[in-house]
Amino acid sequence: MSSTRTLVSPLTLSRPRGKAVYWTVFTGIVLLFALAFLFPVYWMVTGAMKSPDEVAGTPPTLVPHHWHLGGYTDAWDLMDLPTHLWNTVVQAAGAWLLQLVFCTAAAYSLSKLKPVLGRVVLGGILATLMVPAQALVVPKYLTVADLPLIHTSLLNDPLGIWLPAVANAFNLYLLKRFFDQIPRDVLEAAEIDGAGRLRTLWSIVLPMSRPVLGVVSIFALVAVWQDFLWPLMVFSDTDKQPISVALVQLSQNIPLTVLIASMVIASIPMVLMFLVFQRHIIAGISAGSTKG
Amino acid sequence: MTEAAARPIETAAEGPDRAPSPVAGRGRRRLTDQLRAYAFLLGGLLCFALFSWYPAIRAVVIAFQKYTPGSAPEWVGTANFTRVLHDPEFGAAWRNTLLFTLFALLIGFAVPFVLALVLNELRHAKAFFRVVVYLPVMIPPVVSALLWKWFYDPGAGLANEALRLLHLPTSNWTNGADTALVSLVLVATWANMGGTVLIYLAALQGIPGELYEAAELDGAGLLQRIRHVTIPQTRFVVLMLMLLQIIATMQVFTEPFVITGGGPENATVTILYLIYKYAFLYNDFGGACALSVMLLVLLSAFSALYLRLTRTAGEDS
Numbered sequence: 001m002s003s004t005r006t007l008v009s010p011l012t013l014s015r016p017r018g019k020a021v022y023w024t025v026f027t028g029i030v031l032l033f034a035l036a037f038l039f040p041v042y043w044m045v046t047g048a049m050k051s052p053d054e055v056a057g058t059p060p061t062l063v064p065h066h067w068h069l070g071g072y073t074d075a076w077d078l079m080d081l082p083t084h085l086w087n088t089v090v091q092a093a094g095a096w097l098l099q100l101v102f103c104t105a106a107a108y109s110l111s112k113l114k115p116v117l118g119r120v121v122l123g124g125i126l127a128t129l130m131v132p133a134q135a136l137v138v139p140k141y142l143t144v145a146d147l148p149l150i151h152t153s154l155l156n157d158p159l160g161i162w163l164p165a166v167a168n169a170f171n172l173y174l175l176k177r178f179f180d181q182i183p184r185d186v187l188e189a190a191e192i193d194g195a196g197r198l199r200t201l202w203s204i205v206l207p208m209s210r211p212v213l214g215v216v217s218i219f220a221l222v223a224v225w226q227d228f229l230w231p232l233m234v235f236s237d238t239d240k241q242p243i244s245v246a247l248v249q250l251s252q253n254i255p256l257t258v259l260i261a262s263m264v265i266a267s268i269p270m271v272l273m274f275l276v277f278q279r280h281i282i283a284g285i286s287a288g289s290t291k292g
Numbered sequence: 293m294t295e296a297a298a299r300p301i302e303t304a305a306e307g308p309d310r311a312p313s314p315v316a317g318r319g320r321r322r323l324t325d326q327l328r329a330y331a332f333l334l335g336g337l338l339c340f341a342l343f344s345w346y347p348a349i350r351a352v353v354i355a356f357q358k359y360t361p362g363s364a365p366e367w368v369g370t371a372n373f374t375r376v377l378h379d380p381e382f383g384a385a386w387r388n389t390l391l392f393t394l395f396a397l398l399i400g401f402a403v404p405f406v407l408a409l410v411l412n413e414l415r416h417a418k419a420f421f422r423v424v425v426y427l428p429v430m431i432p433p434v435v436s437a438l439l440w441k442w443f444y445d446p447g448a449g450l451a452n453e454a455l456r457l458l459h460l461p462t463s464n465w466t467n468g469a470d471t472a473l474v475s476l477v478l479v480a481t482w483a484n485m486g487g488t489v490l491i492y493l494a495a496l497q498g499i500p501g502e503l504y505e506a507a508e509l510d511g512a513g514l515l516q517r518i519r520h521v522t523i524p525q526t527r528f529v530v531l532m533l534m535l536l537q538i539i540a541t542m543q544v545f546t547e548p549f550v551i552t553g554g555g556p557e558n559a560t561v562t563i564l565y566l567i568y569k570y571a572f573l574y575n576d577f578g579g580a581c582a583l584s585v586m587l588l589v590l591l592s593a594f595s596a597l598y599l600r601l602t603r604t605a606g607e608d609s
Contacts, residue, residue: 005501007517008413009508026414029421036482037424041431043450044439056448106336113329121337128344130595134543134564135587138571138580139347139354145361148346166339197328226432228546229568244434248550251438260442263435274430278423285426285487286494 048072048261055256068257075261079250081243085265088242091158091231092224095165099220100213102166107175108201112187122176128169134229140164141233160234161224168223171216178212179205215284218277225270351588354581361577372582376570384558385566389542391473392480392562396541397534400481400488405530407485408492409522422493426486436483437550441466444475444551466552469559476547476560484540488533495529496522528605535598539591563587 012018047055048071050064075081110118144154144164154160182205190200206213228244235241238249243266251259274281330337355372357365376382411421428436443450444465452462465475503521512520523530545564548554554561554569561569563583570580 004497005504006412006496006499007409007504007514007522009504013415022413022415025410026416029410029414030417033421033424037427040439040443041427047442058448058453060448060450060453102335102339105332109329109332113325113332115329115333116326118329121333124345125340126599128340128348130592130599131344131348131588132539132543132591132595134545135567135584135591136344136347136351138567138577138584139350140343141571142350142354142359142361142577143342143347147342163339164343166336167343169340169344172336197332201332222430228432228434228549229564233572244432247434247438251550256442256448259438263438267431267435270430270432271427274426275423278426282422282426282490285490 044260044264044267048075048257048264050257052255052257055260071257071261072265074255074258075265078254078258079246079262081262081265083239084241084243084246085269087158087240088225088244091161091242092221094158094162095224096217096220098162098166099168099171100217103168103172103175103216104206104209104213105201107172107179108205111176111179112182112184112205113197125169125172128167129173137229137233140230144234154234156235156237156240158240161231164230165220165224168220171219174216175209175212178209182208214277214280218273218281218284221273222270348588351581351584354578355585357578359577359581360575368578372578376579376582379566381558381561381566381569385561385563388473388559388561389544389563392477392544393538393541395474395477396480396537399477400485400537400541401534403481404485404488405492408489408496409518411489412493412496422490425489428483429486431483433483433546434550437479437547440475440479440482441551466560467556469557472552472556472559476544476551479547479551480541480544488537491529491533492526495526499525528601532598532601535594535601539594539598542587542591 008018013022046064049067049069050061050071051066051068054061054065109115110122115121144160146153154163186204186208187200190204195203225242226244228248231242231245232248235245238246241249243262247259247262247266250262254262354365356367356369358368358371359365407425411418411425414421431439442448444467446452446464446467449465451465455462464471466472499522503525504517507517507521543564544562545568548560548562548565549568552560554565564587567580567583567587570576570583
């Protein structure tokens with residue numbers, strides 16, 4: 001792979017002048033990346049450890065004069081971070097689980113069980129891809145506030161995050177396309193052996209679908225963790241808000257160092273997940289795009 | 293367990309299938325198959341019906357109603373639309389949204405493309421660059437917004453400090469009516485660029501090396517190779533991303549809400565922000581839905597174009 005020819009030929013690069021230009025550009029890019037992408041993260045992590053005077057003073061200091069961990073412990077207590085982090089975990093985990101269960105079942109049905117009107121249903125699901133999600137938040141909010149027929153409100157309830165998350169056409173279509181590739185023979189063999197539909201899904205289809213389930217899981221978790229507008233609407237009750245909403249609501253009235261520490265803590269779970277699964281995440285993004 | 297119970301019926305139905313009079317048996321089998329298929333579909337279907345299809349229809353209905361939660365809706369014809377259209381913020385919101393999208397296309401489009409182009413030529417530490425460029429995408433958008441709000445701070449902010457260091461004039465950033473919107477575009481670009489760069493990189497890696505080789509033999513210089521090989525070969529991905537970016541940036545909310553609160557002087561009120569204000573500040577859900585429908589119609593056109601293009605591409609491959 002690394003030997004494939006790109007814009008600049010290997011020959012040009014091997015010449016002294018090519019080498020010089022290459023290493024100059026390389027150094028420039030390293031510096032640019034460090035400055036643009038790593039430095040802000042460093043600035044956040046160390047900013048929380050400066051004293052309140054130092055963080056507000058000019059000129060800014062690159063390294064804290066004294067390292068205070070107080071910013072982080074204060075954030076943990078003052079901002080009630082355990083509650084908000086836990087709320088976020090509950091919301092993300094539930095949305096992930098329900099999405100896996102319902103989207104997988106629906107995709108399996110549409111792909112393999114061929115219900116009457118299945119094509120119409122799939123068309124209806126795909127049509128929602130055309131409707132920009134944010135443009136519908138207000139009527140969606142009204143629906144969640146007063147569910148039709150049963151007249152219950154899901155406001156201030158994690159279900160208000162979980163159930164709408166299931167209506168994810170992108171993930172469902174991803175699963176359906178993957179199931180389409182599983183040959184019929186495999187499923188028919190299982191049926192001849194006496195496996196029912198649920199059994200076939202559980203023991204044959206799901207184990208074969210591990211890659212796509214991983215991708216869907218990552219998408220589902222990241223989406224909930226990063227979302228802001230929807231949880232802002234759903235949770236007016238401060239104790240139930242996820243960390244993204246709580247950060248903004250509380251940002252006005254707390255010392256800067258405490259806010260910065262909270263920002264760092266709010267970022268840690270997603271950044272950690274990215275560092276652990278980076279190979280899969282990056283491969284998923286790159287592959288998804290070129291295959292269309 | 294239901295599976296085991298259902299099986300005898302299934303096998304029983306198989307017999308008559310080959311028998312002279314198959315119609316009744318096959319019919320029953322079809323019916324149980326259908327019921328089972330819909331049982332699997334039910335949960336997902338209900339969620340789509342409740343949280344996608346129903347709100348989409350409702351947006352259109354409420355746009356023509358006077359609607360306050362708790363009291364009966366009242367038909368008002370196009371009154372919501374006329375009221376919204378006469379709101380002085382309406383023009384500002386559309387102008388800001390379109391400008392935001394335009395700036396985001398100019399900055400958020402050229403920069404990732406050039407970056408991907410250069411990264412693709414590098415022979416070392418490729419994995420490192422890929423991870424680092426994607427890092428801001430994984431930082432929650434609210435955190436990026438708060439982080440940049442701090443950078444833009446007129447007192448302790450890093451942005452003006454950096455300008456001073458380079459002996460450049462300082463800026464008002466988000467406090468100036470003329471610079472606020474661009475400042476927000478910078479935040480959004482920084483936060484979202486990673487994905488675009490990775491997609492471009494994948495597209496660039498798909499270009500056959502022979503094309504460059506042939507162009508070079510024909511005497512094409514570096515810029516000519518970019519113009520005649522790289523750009524035509526990545527044209528499709530560029531177009532896709534452009535449409536996606538238009539759809540995404542026209543729904544911008546977090547940055548103006550968190551950083552500027554729509555100010556100064558309405559310079560950063562976007563359409564989605566205005567929708568939010570109508571619903572949750574003015575308690576005017578009819579107006580909010582009228583605005584939503586306008587945004588919906590415009591964006592659906594771009595979405596339709598996007599889906600059409602991806603579908604033709606899918607058929608090609």
